[in-house]
Amino acid sequence: MKLNLLFYTREDVVQISRELLGKTLCTNINGNITEAVIVETEAYAGVTDKASHSYGGRRTKRTEVMYYQGGHAYIYLCYGMYSLFNVVTNIENVPHAVLIRGAVALNGIQTMLERTNRKKLTDGLLIGPGKLSKALGLHFSLTGISLLGNTVWIEDRGMSVSSENIVATPRIGVDYAAEDALLPYRFVAKQDFSVFTD
DNA sequence: CGGCCGATCCACT
């Protein structure tokens, strides 16, 4: 079933990041449906987190979406060519988010291959936030869209990941965040979901 | 208005 508002508006973004592992990220872009099991996430803990775009309460046209109520998508352009997809959490005006860094393809594989200009499905197709967003059609122009609608949403299909199958590490590419760069806010599922593919 | 740079990826060595 589709994750609801109560899932997203909880206050512990680290806990939500862990729970998102094993959930199914779905998109329906112009009738092209793609689905993938989330296997890698990162928590961004808002105004007190130096790695977060909303650190210190920074509020700009781009980061405004982070201040939305939980259950929206914050998607922004990185390095001029990659859209990075985040799940906004917590209540309105508390700018927490979870970056979705990796997934395993489940359905709509042909569409994903076409979007990424590949011929064959490989394990790494959706590993990496830029690649994942491209394959699922999560262009940054979709930023701010609700995850409770019928374009982008996340489902619980009973595939939760137990804590002994979760590895926590520091986040990627946030060396600028001083001591917060060391926080173990990246979560990787050590579990093989590829067996569910088609 | 100019300049710098990023929550990345891949080809190439």
Place this chain on the structure above:
DNA sequence: GTGGATCGGCCGA
């Protein structure tokens, strides 16, 4: 392991 691609956002002047 390294550097180039590529551009919107952000900041300082």
